[in-house]
Amino acid sequence: MATKTSTRQYCASFLLALVMGAISICAHANPDVSPSPECAASDDYLSKLQRFFGKTKPVQDYSCLTNYPAIAKNIRSYQLIDTRSNPDVAVNDAWNIPVDELKLKGFLGTRPLLLLDEGFSRVQQAATCATLKKAGFTSVKILVGGISQWQNANTKKPKPVTQFVSASDFIHEFFNGRVSVVAATEATSARLKELGFSDHRLLVENKFSKLAEIVISSSGGGYDPVVYIGTPADFQQLEFNQHFSNLYFLQGGVDSLLAQLRRDQLIEYTRTKPQETSFCAKK
Numbered sequence: 001m002a003t004k005t006s007t008r009q010y011c012a013s014f015l016l017a018l019v020m021g022a023i024s025i026c027a028h029a030n031p032d033v034s035p036s037p038e039c040a041a042s043d044d045y046l047s048k049l050q051r052f053f054g055k056t057k058p059v060q061d062y063s064c065l066t067n068y069p070a071i072a073k074n075i076r077s078y079q080l081i082d083t084r085s086n087p088d089v090a091v092n093d094a095w096n097i098p099v100d101e102l103k104l105k106g107f108l109g110t111r112p113l114l115l116l117d118e119g120f121s122r123v124q125q126a127a128t129c130a131t132l133k134k135a136g137f138t139s140v141k142i143l144v145g146g147i148s149q150w151q152n153a154n155t156k157k158p159k160p161v162t163q164f165v166s167a168s169d170f171i172h173e174f175f176n177g178r179v180s181v182v183a184a185t186e187a188t189s190a191r192l193k194e195l196g197f198s199d200h201r202l203l204v205e206n207k208f209s210k211l212a213e214i215v216i217s218s219s220g221g222g223y224d225p226v227v228y229i230g231t232p233a234d235f236q237q238l239e240f241n242q243h244f245s246n247l248y249f250l251q252g253g254v255d256s257l258l259a260q261l262r263r264d265q266l267i268e269y270t271r272t273k274p275q276e277t278s279f280c281a282k283k
Helices: 002-029 043-054 068-077 122-134 146-153 167-176 186-194 208-218 232-237 253-263
Strands: 039-041 079-082 094-096 113-116 140-143 180-183 226-229 247-250 280-282
Touching: 043 167, 068 146, 113 146, 122 140, 122 167, 140 146, 167 247, 167 253, 180 186, 180 208, 186 253, 208 226, 247 253
Parallel strands: 079 094, 079 113, 113 140, 180 226, 226 247
Antiparallel strands: 039 280
């Protein structure tokens, strides 16, 4: 009798285990809670970005832009003009004249001038070119890379220089000019897409040699800026061994972009309303 009872208990336990196993399998195959939807920049948000950053698009003329090798042989024929408002370091033999003042000096209209500025914004340089040409200046050249390029070209043993760009300057250039963007990792690439900066390249491997290949191949012969975006840890992994006057690093990474978009009120943020709801299209 005891044997029959134990056998029944064993069978019941076995059947119960089978049922529970089946329930577990079904639960995993059809979970009650679906995964969180991915976030992608919505059409409304992208349209808002384009309207905001395109409404003040300046007149551009890239014909004045030049690099150092192109003018090196005739460099002595140019008068250097440092257009920075408050230069931290003076440039030898350069006149410090901001563009707004320079365009009023018509007596310099036919003199060969080489302008040096902060160097990042090709949009600003092209706008300066258009402004001075309209004012009657016929022999103006603007050095791509600005002060950094000039100092590097006039140093016997130049060292790799780390050039940073702010989020506001980067965003303006992205929507109004010609800039190549490089994401350090897949995680950074995903965040850029969420914020509407989908036009970028992903580094196959976060090494300077791989970054250098992109800089050389996608920067319009050195005229267009290339902006690397990653975390401080990503940046530390790079081992610089070559200077590129058109290579820049976004200061603060993707977080700085998000902060700037909030300041521009393109992304709403409150404690009760997550910022994702204002720019993400759930898919």
